[in-house]
Amino acid sequence: MTFYSFAKAVVNSIFRPLYRMEVIGLETFPKEGGVLLCSNHIDNFDPPVVGITCPRPVVFMAKEELFNTPVIKTLVTNLNAFPVKRGMSDREALRKGLAVLKENKVLGLFPEGHRSKTGELGKGLAGAGFFALRSNAHIVPCAIIGPYKPFKKLKVIYGKPIDMDIYRENKASADEVTEVIMNNIRMLLEKHR
Structure with missing residues (x-):
């Protein structure tokens, strides 16, 4: 049993x-x-919740700060996460993310880049659109509907994969594709609230 499987259990x-x-x-x-x-990203528990509910192992991009403490670095690295510098273009993280998708794995992203303080869906960053356009990966929107309160229901909704062909053919920008992804997450939130 891998550490990922053990931690998931x-x-x-x-x-x-x-x-x-x-x-x-x-x-x-x-x-x-x-x-x-x-x-969407509403709580620090979102990555483990996506990790345990997704039917396949997930490789997450995680904020670089998590890799500054040796114990946490070891933990998140063993959970298949890799660092990304927030608020700037991180070429190494973009390369690593594309490699994950090329290896036919699941790359987990929170396109907002940080937790929503209000619980409302924020604006997505262009990285999500970049990965969608530069890979042949399936694009799956996911909505987490809280709150994270003991014994209150928490919903995790996986949407149908978004067809990217038309956006790739029309040479859509990364920002435009990110907006499409965010709209799909928004529709899941509205439908299941």
Whole structure:
């Protein structure tokens, strides 16, 4: 058993009953091929919640600050995360993300770049659109509907993959594609609230 599988089992055993988790839409999640998984971001627990509910292992881009403390660095590295510098173009993180997708793995992103203080969906950063346009990955929107309160229901909704062909053909910009992804997340939030 890998550390990822072990950690997933432990977190799953705690989070599912504690937050009465309901997971919707797994039947449409791609079983193979690269997947760019884009979720809203409302809490520090979002990465483990996506990690335990997604049917495939997820490689997350994580804020660089998490890699500054040796213990946390070891933990997040063993959970398949890699660092990204926030607020600037991080070419190394972009290269690493594209490599993850090319290896037919699941790359997990929170396109807003930080947690929403209000719980409302913020503006997405262009990185999500960059990965969507530069890879042949399936683009899957995900919505987390809280709050994270013990024994209150927490919903995790996986949307159908977004067809990127028209955006690639029309040479859409990374910003435009990010907006499409964010709109898909917004629709999931509105439908399931």
